[in-house]
Amino acid sequence: MADYLVATVRDRIQAEEVYLALQEAGLPTSTLSIFGTGFKPGSECNHFDPAVTTKRQMKRMIFLLLPLGFLGGTIFYQSTRMDLAPSLGRIGNTIIGGVLGAGSGAMGGFSIGGGLKLMLDKTVPYEQQLQAGKYLVVVQGPDLKMRQANRILTTLDLEKLEFHERPD
DSSP: OOSEEEEEESSHHHHHHHHHHHHHTTOOGGGEEEESTTSBOGGGGGGTOHHHHHHHHHHHHHHHHHHHHHHHHHHHHHHHOOOSSGGGHHHHHHHHHHHHHHHHHHHHHHHHTTHHHHHHHOOOOHHHHHHTTOEEEEEESOHHHHHHHHHHHHTSOOSEEEEEOOOO
């Protein structure tokens, strides 16, 4: 199950109503948080924001696969001796093979790391939603508390309700 339950609401009054409804249902205040103007800042959302964690994962994959692609490209050239530019000689063609391999590694890191998902889903980072005047009510805790919070939140009028896993 998820580690975070994030409810996006339109304004401060609705955020406080959602928070109170969760408190009245018996959820401890240590598991509840409100993000927005007058509450916690948006910079603290980064550890569970799916857009931010996807970007971080994509950068890690590119960082890992770029040198491996370069190494693979040079090994491929050395084993096949397919000259792309015969006038450059063996060393020049080895470097071209490495650069092409590095480009392939970067493309692989982008697609496998989540770059395509990020481009196609058009997810808006939570920090931008908070700058637009919206509020987030976040529930964090054990599975039983998440289910209880989900039952309560589905009865309320929310803009969006999402579950998120801890990125580590």
